[in-house]
Amino acid sequence: MNMAQDEILIRGGRIIDPASGVDMVGDVLVSGGTIWKVGKKINHSRSAKVYDAGGLVVSPGFVDMHAHLREPGREDEETIESGAKAALKGGFTSIVAMPNTDPPIDSEGMVRLVIEKGEGAGAARVFPMAAITKGLKGESISEMAHLREAGAVAFTDDGNPVSNAGTMRRALEYASMLECPVVSHCEETSLTKGGAMNEGAVSTALGLKGIPSVAEEIIVARDILLSGFTGGRLHIAHMSTKESVDLIRRAKKMGTKVTAEATPHHIALTDELLRSYDTNFKMNPPLRKEDDRMALIEGLRDGTIDCIATDHAPHTEIEKDVAFDDAPFGVTGLETALGVLITFLVEAGHLTLEQMVEKLSLSPSKILGLSSGTLRPGAQADITVFDPHLEWTVSPDDFLSKSRNSPFCGMKLAGHAVLVLVSGRALYESSKERMAPRGNQPA
Amino acid sequence: MLNRKDLLGLEDLTKEEIVTILDTASSFKEVLERPIRKVPALRGKTVVNLFFEPSTRTRISFEMAEKRLSADTISFSQTGSSVSKGETLKDTAKNIEAMEIDAIVIRHSESGAPHFLARNLDSVVINAGDGSHEHPTQGLLDLLTVREKKGNLAGLKMVIIGDIAHSRVARSDIWGFTKLGADVSICGPSTMIPAEVEKFGVRVHTRIEEALEGVDVVNVLRIQLERQGQPLFPSVREYAKLFGIDGEKLKRAKSDCIVMHPGPINRGVEIDNEVADGAHSVILGQVTNGVAVRMAVLYLLVGKSAPFLPLEEGEKDH
16 A cells, blocks of 8 residues: 555546635646646656546545544554554544543653654554643643644543533633644533433433433533633534534624534434444434434534544444443444445535535644645645545445444445545555556556 | 244334233233143243342242243342443353253343343343333233223323333333323323423323323332432422322322332332222232233243143143
8 A cells, every 4th residue: 555656646536625616627746745736637747657536536635633543541442553544544634633542642742652653654644632631630731832832733631521611711711822722522421421322202212311412512602602701712522412503603603713523423323223222323422313413414514513523433342242331432433434424415415525525624624723635736745536426335344443333334325535645645545456557658 | 923032122012912912911811820820831941030130029920920831940130330230241141042041031220231132142032121211021011900900901091100211111101001092191200201202102291180180090100219310309208299199199080090000119108008008909910910921921932832822721631
């Protein structure tokens, strides 16, 4: 897979670059790790490798700002390397590692460790997100400036909320001078304790303790108010309810510095699927109802929800193969995200391909202040080429992730990455025959 | 016979399947009234009772039913931490199945634990109560009891009173009674009414006087303080005053109403002595019917390959 190239011409694909408003059939020339030229027809040198992208989409590489890579501490579930490779196969050229590891990412040394391990993986770029509070304990804020300087792209205690409003206030205030967002896991734990799934008719039928939607909305509202009060940049992680979308819509109208993400599984699935007690549908926040799902889709359409993030949360089969209450929350997502989004958003007529690409590349890059997310000449050549029509069946045995806990197992999806370039290097290619050998004559 | 491997709940049974079980249970009741209360229907079959949660009456009722059918039985009780239970559950069940058994009867504090076993085992799995989900044989014995006393269930007015949110009996009764055409209401403090329960086709009351008006059947649930986590009502005294069934409150029901309770009873809390032991009470009849219903379920699921059961004539010669 690891084929360093000086020049690659991606020829004849549908180029979608929301940052520059480009949506056309044409060529992209990559040279020296950067995007050299984008045009209808590009002449290239004899030494360039030519990739026939006919019928394919050429887009900026996807950026997942929410992935749990489990290293250090739970390398049996995932490592930075296996996560970065899984990401690449899913079309992601950059991922952000969440800090709820063991030990957590709350020191400069830990931030550097993630960066170094990510560089060593030779796959998708890995950026660390650091803890808001020391030890993820929710008490005192971490050394944010030092962590930022070491390479943290944002701060979160994800997995747990910052329950103390005073601590959250200080975090937003302090982070406001560092030009990066504080990412909120919105959960009022006094309302979710012991809960296993969304509270509603299905939880009542199954006799499982419910997690009410208001538990999320209370903290969304609180953090929006704190963001407005402090001027700090707030990003709401994995939002799942209709009221959360409405709260953010109103906050944006008021000019609050808030952004938000939704996950592919909340966009595609509902709590009805839990009737089988299959622990692969157990996640936090839980799968909600159809009107919540549709509200997320509407939020994506009207820009209330800025980006899509996977909340990739790997767990071993042994951990998940237990009775429902005993299973951990979380599902994998890096390798299924694109197929799920094309199937449930684009083919279903909710979003255009261009909108989907924006939510997957440009928006998360902007939120995190990364230079990725565009195909403008001069930009780093992080490029995803995907086939939006390629039908495939999700088979966890094919995953590069170490874990198999996908709610999409056995599902037929449309859309898969076929070529992924990071800094101009083709690190993933699914159909080798499309890449012509060196020395191929220009057309 | 039932066209299914397991009995996990009444929600997924058809009306016809429920009636088949009740009819079979009625036949078995005759067996229980004979001098020799035993038939060979499950001779050579082995049933294991796995009780991961304390239970006396349900375990004895199942064991009794198994012995009346001539099955070999083994009973196993275990309690432990929540997580270790989940892990040992599969290991324990797989090990037991490896000893060539035919059925597992499981009681577990977690909803869905029987479903988990059913997915992992080839043996028949019978749910003897899972968390706050279902207690299907209790629901069936309640149906049998009402059918005996009232004949047809269609059109009967029934009210279930108490902690609906945490009650597996309530869920099984709701599915069973509504499928057979009864008009079911539930009543309890608003903190004990689970989310969107009206979608199951029941009416919800929080005033007992309203709920009891003109009903044929009153099913009083046990207050299960141990399951609530945080208190759902301010005091037992207040609960007893507002929702405890006494003779005075019962006057609002039909004069020939019957009063049921799945037991064990908290006397003076959810039900007064005068009602529990009074003329309307069918509580002990429920216990008898429990054995007959469990015999029927075991026979219909485990005895699939058993020879025809000579219930009417042949057995009388034993």
